[in-house]
Amino acid sequence: MDSISEKFVSKCKGLRSLILDKKSVTGIDKEYLEFSAELLGLILNDVVWLSTTPEKDSEENIKEIGVGEKFDIKILEDLGYCRVERVWEVGEYSVLGDVIVVWPFSMKNILRISLFGNNIESIDIVESSTRKKIESVKRRILVDSSTTLLIGNEEAEHRTKISFKEGLGLGEEEAVNLGIRTIPGMEVYSSVHATKEIVNNFKNRGYEIIYISSNLDRYELEVEKSLKNSFDMIFLANGRYKDIIKRGFLFNSVKLLVLTDMEVLGELDLSDFWEKNRNIDPGSIEILKKIIPGDYVVHEDHGIGKFVDLQLKEGGYYIQIAYAGSDKLFVPLSASQKITKYIGAGRAKPILTGLNSGSWRRISQKARERAEDIAKELIQLYALRETVEVNAVLSNEEDLADFNTFVERFEYKDTDDQYIATSHLVKDLQKGKPLDRLLVGDVGYGKTEIAMRAMYAVVNAGFQAALLAPTTILVQQHYAVLKKRFEGTAITIKALSRLISSKQREDIWEGLKRGSVDIIVGTQALLNEEIQFKDLGLLVVDEEQKFGVKQKEKIKRKKLNANVLSLTATPIPRTLNMALMGIRDISVLSTPPSGRREIQNHFGKFDWDKVHEIITKELNRGGQVYFLHNRVETIQNIYDKLDKLFPQAKVKVIHGQMGVQTLSENMQSFVEGDAKILLCTTIIENGLDIPNVNTLIVDDATMLGLAQMYQIRGRIGRSEKQAYAYFLYNSLKGNSALRLEALKNSQELGSGFLLSNRDLEIRGAGDILGKNQSGAINSVGYGLYTQMLSDAVEKIKRLGK
Numbered sequence: 001m002d003s004i005s006e007k008f009v010s011k012c013k014g015l016r017s018l019i020l021d022k023k024s025v026t027g028i029d030k031e032y033l034e035f036s037a038e039l040l041g042l043i044l045n046d047v048v049w050l051s052t053t054p055e056k057d058s059e060e061n062i063k064e065i066g067v068g069e070k071f072d073i074k075i076l077e078d079l080g081y082c083r084v085e086r087v088w089e090v091g092e093y094s095v096l097g098d099v100i101v102v103w104p105f106s107m108k109n110i111l112r113i114s115l116f117g118n119n120i121e122s123i124d125i126v127e128s129s130t131r132k133k134i135e136s137v138k139r140r141i142l143v144d145s146s147t148t149l150l151i152g153n154e155e156a157e158h159r160t161k162i163s164f165k166e167g168l169g170l171g172e173e174e175a176v177n178l179g180i181r182t183i184p185g186m187e188v189y190s191s192v193h194a195t196k197e198i199v200n201n202f203k204n205r206g207y208e209i210i211y212i213s214s215n216l217d218r219y220e221l222e223v224e225k226s227l228k229n230s231f232d233m234i235f236l237a238n239g240r241y242k243d244i245i246k247r248g249f250l251f252n253s254v255k256l257l258v259l260t261d262m263e264v265l266g267e268l269d270l271s272d273f274w275e276k277n278r279n280i281d282p283g284s285i286e287i288l289k290k291i292i293p294g295d296y297v298v299h300e301d302h303g304i305g306k307f308v309d310l311q312l313k314e315g316g317y318y319i320q321i322a323y324a325g326s327d328k329l330f331v332p333l334s335a336s337q338k339i340t341k342y343i344g345a346g347r348a349k350p351i352l353t354g355l356n357s358g359s360w361r362r363i364s365q366k367a368r369e370r371a372e373d374i375a376k377e378l379i380q381l382y383a384l385r386e387t388v389e390v391n392a393v394l395s396n397e398e399d400l401a402d403f404n405t406f407v408e409r410f411e412y413k414d415t416d417d418q419y420i421a422t423s424h425l426v427k428d429l430q431k432g433k434p435l436d437r438l439l440v441g442d443v444g445y446g447k448t449e450i451a452m453r454a455m456y457a458v459v460n461a462g463f464q465a466a467l468l469a470p471t472t473i474l475v476q477q478h479y480a481v482l483k484k485r486f487e488g489t490a491i492t493i494k495a496l497s498r499l500i501s502s503k504q505r506e507d508i509w510e511g512l513k514r515g516s517v518d519i520i521v522g523t524q525a526l527l528n529e530e531i532q533f534k535d536l537g538l539l540v541v542d543e544e545q546k547f548g549v550k551q552k553e554k555i556k557r558k559k560l561n562a563n564v565l566s567l568t569a570t571p572i573p574r575t576l577n578m579a580l581m582g583i584r585d586i587s588v589l590s591t592p593p594s595g596r597r598e599i600q601n602h603f604g605k606f607d608w609d610k611v612h613e614i615i616t617k618e619l620n621r622g623g624q625v626y627f628l629h630n631r632v633e634t635i636q637n638i639y640d641k642l643d644k645l646f647p648q649a650k651v652k653v654i655h656g657q658m659g660v661q662t663l664s665e666n667m668q669s670f671v672e673g674d675a676k677i678l679l680c681t682t683i684i685e686n687g688l689d690i691p692n693v694n695t696l697i698v699d700d701a702t703m704l705g706l707a708q709m710y711q712i713r714g715r716i717g718r719s720e721k722q723a724y725a726y727f728l729y730n731s732l733k734g735n736s737a738l739r740l741e742a743l744k745n746s747q748e749l750g751s752g753f754l755l756s757n758r759d760l761e762i763r764g765a766g767d768i769l770g771k772n773q774s775g776a777i778n779s780v781g782y783g784l785y786t787q788m789l790s791d792a793v794e795k796i797k798r799l800g801k
Helices: 003-011 013-022 030-044 054-059 074-078 192-204 216-222 225-229 282-288 333-338 359-387 397-408 416-430 447-460 472-485 502-514 549-559 574-579 608-620 632-645 660-671 706-713 734-744 758-769 771-780 782-800
Strands: 024-028 047-051 062-066 092-096 099-102 110-116 119-126 133-137 139-143 149-152 159-164 176-182 208-213 233-236 249-251 256-259 296-299 303-313 316-322 328-332 339-341 436-441 464-468 493-496 519-522 536-542 563-568 585-589 600-605 624-628 651-654 677-680 693-698 724-729
Touching: 003 013, 003 030, 003 208, 003 233, 013 024, 013 030, 013 176, 024 030, 030 047, 030 149, 030 159, 030 176, 062 074, 062 119, 092 416, 099 416, 192 208, 192 225, 192 256, 303 328, 303 359, 316 333, 328 333, 333 339, 339 782, 359 436, 359 771, 359 782, 397 416, 397 447, 416 436, 416 447, 416 563, 416 585, 436 447, 447 464, 447 472, 447 536, 447 563, 447 585, 472 493, 472 519, 472 660, 493 502, 608 624, 608 632, 608 693, 608 724, 632 651, 632 677, 651 660, 660 677, 693 706, 771 782
Parallel strands: 024 159, 024 176, 047 159, 208 233, 208 256, 436 563, 436 585, 464 519, 464 536, 493 519, 536 563, 600 724, 624 677, 624 693, 651 677, 693 724
Antiparallel strands: 047 149, 062 139, 092 099, 099 110, 110 119, 119 133, 176 249, 249 256, 296 303, 296 339, 303 316, 316 328
16 A cells, blocks of 8 residues: 555544445545545445445446456447547557457546456456556456446455435434545635645644645745645655545544645646646646646747736636736636646746737747648658558468467567557558558567567568667667577578678678678668668668767658668657657557566665665675766776775676777676676666666766656666666755656656656657757747647648548
């Protein structure tokens, strides 16, 4: 049980027997019913069905499913579920071979139903955001879209039904009065001054004060000491409570005052005031629509300003925004749809717009033109590819059977997303049109496996495949992985990099020309015009954004008449994915491999005794260690110290200024397990995959950007062993404190993809659209830019019809 739940349950111990006796509760404001269902489930340690309209219970349309029983997909259709390729929302289901993934109405989490023939083999509860398995259960009940039941503690095994009864006149013998109420005077918005008064008032009345925050970095920097001192406990909001506690409340029956970012930081969730049918995915609300005083915001019509506060005027609430000079704008809450939080492509602060200066019209027009340019370019590229014919692959039963055999030889079971990406690949290759797919996936989520399947399909049909990687180290790594995966096939694989002799290079070139080399792995040298392939059928590009402009142009030219599969670990925001739907083929891998554990992050001051303890612990369990020191000029001093501390363990050094031969030998020694400690710079951030390395020490985390820290942390935790990342520093100031806070909050697997790292998200937008779009994103903010891009795509498509 998480720490917030433990706190609630310990406070409510005295209520358990009363609730079990009455099976009925009252005294709950409507907006806290979902939270109350969860709380009741935790108190009773059961799945709780909270019935909010007991008089209609008999009309509920309910279907029960259980392990060992027959399953008919028609059940889901009858209950009003909608079939989709990948489940993103409540009420959707997808069929992935012998697995059904469904997000039931009234549940926060997803069900993964595995079938054997027509019978249910297992039912797993999977977290909706991280797609991580929480629990296996024997039975589950599915409700339809019109249900008024609320389900709490859904991962428990047994269920209890509790009725919610409205009305103040109920006697204690009829229902347990929980007293979960809105904080008086904070129904819409809270000023920090009002919060202080309320906290003091309830503190004096003997209430315990707890604060649940999604923004601990802002809390540290902005909340004054007197308010901090009045909190009894502070928690970081987790998956269970993130969506069901939107604002603070009083829990009168146990004398508890619960505060959130709304009361403590003055956070405003603009999406609360929209019409319900706004076309924005829930994940983006987190970064675009939640604003705190001091945040930069963008108004579609007036430009970039600073959110000041919410003010009550003439009977309604108005959002106050400060613009350049002393300009101010008051926007009624009902018109808040035009406002998004400003997020740029870099770290620089935006320039405030002057109201009525005419500059915003020019800026937004220019950004709109940029968005139209990129939309046109992508659509033209897409249309051009549609006119080109290439040889269809996997076009006969025999090739398809060979392909399926190769897929089945994969040593792990496919994740749901790998299954979907493989089916995308098969359809693409069968079309006879050039494949141009972007495969987006968090570090270690199986992108390389999907790429190898594409290579196998193409080579098995008589063509050649090339894998392009940004660094020599990565080429070596990919080469080793490919050799292992293609063992037992007649496929010839070679690597082309700085590490081979000129004679070997010439032999490989000749082999590519004659067709005796089937798969080639290399750096940008592969784009050399002198290299001739007998028949290149597929180019796989790993981390395309790491290549220079000229290399990218060469890659783009190849896209017109060859199959190109691009891989990236930089997350692509889903809003952008949706905007590009139909003009850019994107597959997303965001389901963690089963058995993978979350990396445990540790933060603290650097000290050699601590380092000795950390490394000794890892070596004692037979593992290896990355020690990252990002200054080449002092790396020798660190080597001497490590060598002295660990005379029994071999230490090797790698950095970018090293001779190719030495670098390769040192790396090889570490990969083979001979060296136990690798002292390195950020050269390791790209794609290294050594499952036995499960401890990372960064000796000065303040020197790294958030995206870099995230990528580097992804180098460990590639097996079922628990991995540990230590981010150490001598002192913390400003931005580096914020970056470490964001990293602390992204402990969950796959969180790079899931919005924890906001700058990564936006960098993803810049990467997929090209660097020349970063200026446009900065000028109007990411939220408005995405909308412009979406509009441009729709407009060009309409004109083309």
